Amino acid sequence: MEETYIPNRFGRFLLMALEQSLGTPGFQAVLGRAGLRHLSVYPADNLERKFPVGLIPRLMTALEEMYGVEKGRDLAFQTGRVCFHLGISDFGLLADAVSLVFPLLPSPVRARVGIEIVAEVFNRFTDGNIQVRKEGDHFLWVVERCGICQGRTSSSPCCYLLTGLLHETVHWAIGRDSVHVTEVACAAAGGPHCAMEIDLG
Template sequence: MNSELDDRSYTFSNKISRVILLSMEEVLGKNGLNAVLHTARLPHYIDSYPPADFEPGMTFEESGRLFEAMEGMFGQRAGRRLARQSGHICFRFGIEGFGAVIGFMDFMLRILPITLRARIGLEVLAEILNRYSDQRVTLKEDGATYFLEITRCGICWGRYASEPVCFLIIGIVEEILYWVSRGRRFDVGEVACIAKNDPMCIVQVQKVPIS
């Protein structure tokens, strides 16, 4: 379970908070996102997204409430689909902010085999989250599978569920893999989640693409 004993709030940087909100706005429409922000008791973000800098931004308590409100309003099935779509778009908005890294990657990626490209994409995602948010992410692997192990997760923070709920992360991972592989699709799923009392959230990726 996410510890409640920590004496400061964990946060996403302003930049990442902004990318999350812009992506949700694109998927839900402005009125839709405003309604979710209202329900999540986050009215201070309505028409006032954080700036694109790396100061501490949205707290994990807030982001947990944000995704919980989206599921509550649209229903579990649609809410999770919308979170996943937001994740796809996060990558697009994110690229604008991390352009230098991504540009270099784009050059390097052309010459590498596909499973290595997938690993580099996941490593860069882990690095960005570790550096620019209080998410704690480690990449592990076995013969056929990559595992993103998230020991501190702002997406499901404070939530309780019987199934994994970190669909925004799944969406981001899917889109990164699509991009690094130039259009291939991978089997991505969350196999453990702190919201259902697992010790960490684990996003699992099969190394061989499905299409």
């Protein structure tokens, strides 16, 4: 598969979030397991597309190998939540504007705005090709080329980094934690793509 790249800053946030979630010793151990010790020096904080997407599935695999599948996926979910908070600070003005207008809007509209903002950022800076649509009373997030699981094979959906990121996005947007995000299709588990069903609860 041809190597694709995401902005250094995305890789930087991922590594920072991973270190926060695992603690520094756990983080260093996962890097070692993945054969990626050089990443303990974070990439530069810029938008140059120099961070190989293929490193992400290697990190996710190492997480599951080190902590076991269940705990490893919990930690990936937690890492995704932290990624959202690191990322949103980049959109300070937007976040301020949103927080002024949001209380006036119903939850499904707020959720949709939050999800669309994240999808737009990813579509601008990565090759995933994400589409968001409403289906009945939930949202569906479909990513055609998922960078989290690319090249992996798994007996069950494994993109918990994204599940956590979307969970926290909607939590932030609607101001309550009732949201459920479920990966209903995963390319690593034989699906045609990866898809997240987002239920506001």
